[in-house]
Amino acid sequence: MANWTDCLNFGISIAKQASEVVLSAFQQHKEVKLKSSPADLVTETDQRVEKILISAIRNRYPQHRFIGEESVAAGERLELTDSPTWIIDPIDGTVNFVHRFPFVAISIAFTFNKQIQFGIVYSCVEDKLFYAQRGGGAFLNGEPLYVSGQQDISRCVVVTEIGAERDDVALSTTTSNICRLLKLPVHGVRALGTAAVDMCQVATGGADAYYHIGMHCWDIAASAIIVQEAGGVVMDTDGSEFDMMSRRVIAASSATVADRIAQVIQAFPCCRDDEDNCRCGATGVN
Ligand SMILES: O=P(O)(O)OC[C@@]1(O)O[C@H](CO)[C@@H](O)[C@@H]1O
């Protein structure tokens, strides 16, 4: 069984280097282009950071494969195989980045045999490095992470996102899910604008659960293993096994809380990330 620690350490070092590019652009004016909707944005920095990361990894590991948000947006096929694969979101929270709302992350996951082996989420402005390797625990800036272990939904802080989908069905489903949770009740509902950092809040115990419908594999692959290695549970919103291509996720401090959220929320339809004619994230920009 391969040990991917060298790859993890390399991923951490390039995430730190790439974060300098994100931070130096953070306060500057950005040229913004639209992708799948008026709320799905891309900047030159997203594209640049993805190129920097992929070329550094390709130099070091020429056989490895990639799934990158901006490469897929430019028309590259999204295909997860058994080969070692890096799944990259160069800036998770591009809307935040454009507005200088200080939660933006570089998210890097690594799969082998289609199973996530490690994940790195670098929250650049906060200078918080979250990472986890399968079977090795989860860490924030070198300190071990543990979920809250909360079992009682009525004592939970739940994080979610109001995504880029603005059609009537997506909007009414998204808002009624929030209403149903608030009525349970839960202690609060929060949204930071980056799925990767949202999910890492569950890993720290600062939030008790996260759910989202409509995000992509690069938003959540790295943080999924971080939550699991912190002792949390990750599943589909219909209660079935987590599938990073399904565009639905619940991450929670306990199976009890995850199941309760799965009972309460509904999903709006969106095509799978690995569906060949699914062009949700693509526009041909680049
Ligand atoms: O395009 P980006 O920034 O990489 O990612 C999209 C995203 O930021 O949108 C959602 C909120 O609208 C987040 O949950 C998700 O992470």
Ligand SMILES: [Mg+2]
């Ligand atoms: Mg993203």
Ligand SMILES: [Mg+2]
């Ligand atoms: Mg992104």
